[in-house]
Amino acid sequence: MHGSAEAYPERRTASAGHMADDGRGWDRRITEKNRSGGEQRPMASEKKVRFYGISLRMVILGMFCIGIVISIFLSFAMRDTTERYNDMEKATEEYISCQNDVYVIWDVINDLSERARNFVVTGSPEEVILYFNEIQVQKSRDLALESIKSRLVDEQTLKHLDTALKLCDRMMTTQYYAMRLGIEAYEQDVAKYPALLQDVKISEADLALSHPEQKMKAIGMLFDKDYTLLKNQVDIRVGLCKSALIYSMERKHQESSERLQELLHYQRNLIIAMMVILLMVCIFVMTLVINPLNRLIHSISSGGRQKVRGAAEIRFLSDAYNRMHEEMEIANTKLGYEAAHDALTGLYNRSSYDEMRKQSEGKKVALVIVDVDLFKKVNDTYGHEMGDKVLRRVAGVLSGSFREADKVCRIGGDEFSVIMMNVSSDMKDILARKIHEAAEILRQPENGTPAVTISVGIAFSDQVRDSENLFKKADRALYRVKAAGRDGCAFYAPEMDR
Numbered sequence: 001m002h003g004s005a006e007a008y009p010e011r012r013t014a015s016a017g018h019m020a021d022d023g024r025g026w027d028r029r030i031t032e033k034n035r036s037g038g039e040q041r042p043m044a045s046e047k048k049v050r051f052y053g054i055s056l057r058m059v060i061l062g063m064f065c066i067g068i069v070i071s072i073f074l075s076f077a078m079r080d081t082t083e084r085y086n087d088m089e090k091a092t093e094e095y096i097s098c099q100n101d102v103y104v105i106w107d108v109i110n111d112l113s114e115r116a117r118n119f120v121v122t123g124s125p126e127e128v129i130l131y132f133n134e135i136q137v138q139k140s141r142d143l144a145l146e147s148i149k150s151r152l153v154d155e156q157t158l159k160h161l162d163t164a165l166k167l168c169d170r171m172m173t174t175q176y177y178a179m180r181l182g183i184e185a186y187e188q189d190v191a192k193y194p195a196l197l198q199d200v201k202i203s204e205a206d207l208a209l210s211h212p213e214q215k216m217k218a219i220g221m222l223f224d225k226d227y228t229l230l231k232n233q234v235d236i237r238v239g240l241c242k243s244a245l246i247y248s249m250e251r252k253h254q255e256s257s258e259r260l261q262e263l264l265h266y267q268r269n270l271i272i273a274m275m276v277i278l279l280m281v282c283i284f285v286m287t288l289v290i291n292p293l294n295r296l297i298h299s300i301s302s303g304g305r306q307k308v309r310g311a312a313e314i315r316f317l318s319d320a321y322n323r324m325h326e327e328m329e330i331a332n333t334k335l336g337y338e339a340a341h342d343a344l345t346g347l348y349n350r351s352s353y354d355e356m357r358k359q360s361e362g363k364k365v366a367l368v369i370v371d372v373d374l375f376k377k378v379n380d381t382y383g384h385e386m387g388d389k390v391l392r393r394v395a396g397v398l399s400g401s402f403r404e405a406d407k408v409c410r411i412g413g414d415e416f417s418v419i420m421m422n423v424s425s426d427m428k429d430i431l432a433r434k435i436h437e438a439a440e441i442l443r444q445p446e447n448g449t450p451a452v453t454i455s456v457g458i459a460f461s462d463q464v465r466d467s468e469n470l471f472k473k474a475d476r477a478l479y480r481v482k483a484a485g486r487d488g489c490a491f492y493a494p495e496m497d498r
Contacts (some may be wrong), residue, residue: 059288063277063280063281067277070270074271074274080263081260084256084259084260085260088253088257088260092253094249095245095246095249098147099242099245100144101145101147101148102161102241102242102245104141105141106235106238108134108140109168109234111134112131112172115127115128115131116131116222117219117222119131119179119182120178120181120182120215120218120219120221123182123185128194128197131175132194132196136194145165148161148245154248156244156248157248160244161238164237168234170230171227171234174227174230175222176196176200177202177221178221179218181217181221182215183197184202184206184207184211184214185212185214288314293314296314296317296321299321300321339351342410344392344410345391345394345395347395347399348410349409350409350411352409353407353409353411356419360421360461363421364421364424365421365422365423366424366458366460366461367458367459367473368417368420368431369415369416369417369458369471369474369475370394370415370417370418370455370456371414371415371456372390372415372454373454373487374486375390378452381450382450386449389449390452391410393446394442394454395410395416397438397441397442398416398418401434402418402420402434403420403421406418406420424460424462425460435458435489436489438454439453439454453486454487455478455481455482457475457476457480457481458474458491459471459473459477459491459492460491460492463494476496477490477491477492478490
């Protein structure tokens with residue numbers, strides 16, 4: 001028979017106890033070291049999860065400390081603003097009060113002048129009584145003067161005020177003399193008037209005047225040019241005092257207003273800083289916490305890995321999740337491998353064999369059934385542990401004798417099968433040679449493992465209708481070998497059905 005050499009482009013390396021890679025991403029080699037609890041690759045859970053990146057706790061703590069500092073400065077600024085506002089309000093009240101006091105002094109001066117004039121013109125004692133009631137009882141001028149001085153008015157204002165008072169005293173001296181002369185002119189009893197008037201001395205010349213002349217002189221003293229000029233000077237000084245007072249108070253008011261504006265500007269900047277901090281906190285929380293958490297939730301929901309982003313705490317959670325995810329993938333892969341492979345040899349097990357046989361339906365395949373001859377005798381002679389080594393050696397030799405695409409399985413205690421892909425019955429010679437080479441390797445002892453022989457039955461899919469018949473045909477070929485004394489290889493032929 002003839003077969004293409006391309007059907008067997010390479011062989012797997014065959015050695016006792018070692019399986020070649022099955023092409024599914026899991027190492028099928030199971031060494032004695034691994035089985036005896038030797039050194040193994042660490043699992044993901046054995047690696048320590050690192051804590052790194054920007055710590056959310058430190059960010060919030062830093063923002064909190066900055067916020068506390070700004071709050072302290074803001075509280076001091078608010079206190080200063082309140083004090084400055086109170087100073088401004090106080091300055092305004094002082095300005096109004098001083099202005100009222102100036103008006104009081106001005107009104108008193110004018111009122112006293114009018115009382116004195118009325119008396120010398122009319123001779124009414126009531127005017128004198130009201131005049132001295134203001135001076136001795138009400139003392140409105142003196143009280144207003146003390147009020148102005150108590151408010152620490154500047155020197156310029158006090159200077160104008162003192163000058164006005166001195167001129168006022170000169171006016172009052174003239175008023176006293178005119179009223180005393182009026183008492184004489186109206187022939188009134190001076191004893192009925194205040195002592196201040198009684199103490200005024202009238203000159204001899206004025207006493208020598210007739211009563212009408214005395215009246216005219218008294219009126220002239222309070223209405224003449226000199227008295228009017230003196231009164232105007234008093235008015236001017238009082239007006240200057242008022243102007244100086246207004247200027248002083250406006251200056252204080254302006255200073256307080258400017259300082260208040262500075263404090264308000266300072267407060268506004270602090271408030272803006274607080275708003276910026278709050279905005280930064282929101283941005284940090286969104287960037288370092290909310291978004292990474294949403295991504296982590298999405299990754300958990302979808303079962304995928306999580307990109308490590310965000311704050312250190314979120315990174316720690318992401319790393320821990322990724323470690324768990326990796327462990328689950330490894331565990332699932334291992335479980336999948338263990339479910340599909342024989343634990344002793346690492347070959348595909350019976351359930352995998354059944355599934356692959358169904359999948360090969362309608363394809364060009366060959367089914368090879370291998371049976372270890374007299375395996376029970378090996379167990380009885382050398383023990384079950386040596387029997388396991390023999391089975392592992394047979395599995396290794398078979399794996400190394402066939403292609404990567406061929407599926408080597410253990411389907412029973414000492415029974416193996418190989419599902420060869422893309423082969424036909426015209427390749428019997430090549431296949432027979434491969435079986436012969438494998439059998440020759442097993443006939444030689446190795447590392448204390450005894451020699452064994454194998455019986456092999458082979459059937460091709462182009463000779464049968466379905467995969468179920470394929471197994472039966474290969475099994476009949478195997479039976480023919482055993483019937484002939486074992487240690488051989490047979491291909492199915494139709495005459496075997498008879």
